[in-house]
Amino acid sequence: YFEMMGKKIFHTGGQGTGLQVKLTQNLIGALTVQAMAEGFVLARKAGISPGLVLEVIQNSVARNPMIDGKLPLVLSRNFDPAFSLKWMHKDLGLMMESAGELNVPLPVTALTRELFGAGIAMGHGEEDFASAVCVMEALAGVEVRED
DSSP: OHHHHOSOOOOOOSTTHHHHHHHHHHHHHHHHHHHHHHHHHHHHHTTOOHHHHHHHHHTSTTOOHHHHHHHHHHHHTOOOOSSBHHHHHHHHHHHHHHHHHHTOOOHHHHHHHHHHHHHIIIIITTSBGGGGHHHHHHHHTOOOOOO
């Protein structure tokens, strides 16, 4: 069954460690998408082409396959879910629960969870979590798009 679900199988340790690894992966993905939203909204507000910013990022230390995959969804306004905002919000809640149990502060994750919750309140819960950009766009009064 595992071979059908992924390309590589990892043994992470005892019971619950696989979930912790999944949450860690999703934490980094969620924060990357939030950083992408903030950066591209800021650049767009300054009048800079998202395509140009992406090209620079792809040739810098900030290159990230998550941005390569999610920014085209933002630019095309196609938020058909690969992983919905509501499910990522749920996982962010699980991350915060785990952090509480382990006494690990996650301030940026907590804020990202609130922003994703705002996206759900705005009606984007069923959309791909890249739709989190819509919250930042609404706050800044600009849409990430090419002219």
